[in-house]
């Protein structure tokens with residue numbers, strides 16, 4: 001299956017918040033939907049879910065107009081929507097029923113997912129009596145109660161400790177392995193890197209980057225190296241490069257322990273190394289720059305002044 005979002009625009013009053021968003025999600029390849037606060041992720045998801053109507057553009061499933069009522073969709077919204085005073089199993093069965101599965105199937109699925117997420121013992125408890133993390137797991141179990149083909153998870157890891165995060169990671173991997181369409185929105189880049197083959201980064205209502213994450217990383221790291229010296233601070237190394245090597249190298253950033261440099265003259269690595277040696281620099285690290293998703297995200301959507309403030 002392929003879900004396509006095509007040129008979606010959306011305004012609230014005279015404020016346009018989506019300026020023509022396009023991306024696609026393939027089943028079995030989770031998509032990470034990323035962006036800073038207020039970028040337009042939730043609005044995009046709500047349009048996908050038919051909670052909001054777009055001003056223009058369309059959503060297609062396998063080339064046909066996507067009819068949300070004809071498909072089983074599991075949506076874990078950012079603002080969790082269960083009733084605090086109701087018993088866990090009662091509301092899960094209710095949710096399963098309104099999504100079209102039989103009562104017996106809803107009971108069996110509820111128990112299956114509560115067990116899988118380690119919260120079956122609370123099936124008859126009122127939701128509000130559970131800890132925050134356990135409530136979160138019940139929310140996720142409720143999202144999956146109808147065994148959906150399309151799963152949309154908005155910040156699913158918030159409030160979970162590392163052990164519970166691991167359980168949830170296994171569940172997400174399982175859903176992807178079952179060839180479901182999975183859209184995963186999170187500010188926690190390490191999880192996105194773990195699950196998502198594709199990403200889309202939205203900034204102020206526009207897509208600023210999308211595609212296969214491995215390719216994006218390769219492209220982003222192209223012609224870039226990380227370097228450090230045994231006997232020089234990063235500031236010293238930066239000065240030497242700027243003063244004596246700027247014809248071939250440009251400094252593009254730094255990590256905690258290395259400078260990130262770009263080979264701007266397309267010279268060989270051997271030539272770069274010789275240049276360092278001729279400048280009397282004893283190299284400690286000299287290797288291909290492998291950007292993290294976090295590096296890519298900050299470079300795409302971090303404002304220059306904020307980046308400076310963070311340094």
Ligand SMILES: Nc1ncnc2c1ncn2[C@@H]1O[C@H](COP(=O)(O)OP(=O)(O)OP(=O)(O)O)[C@@H](O)[C@H]1O
Pocket residue numbers: 012017035036037038039040041042043044078
């Ligand atoms: N119902 C609404 N009425 C008016 N403005 C809205 C409405 N919903 C969202 N917006 C505005 O649309 C913009 C995008 O919001 P949205 O919730 O989609 O961002 P987001 O990327 O999900 O952010 P976050 O990461 O903080 O959840 C924001 O400026 C927000 O104030």
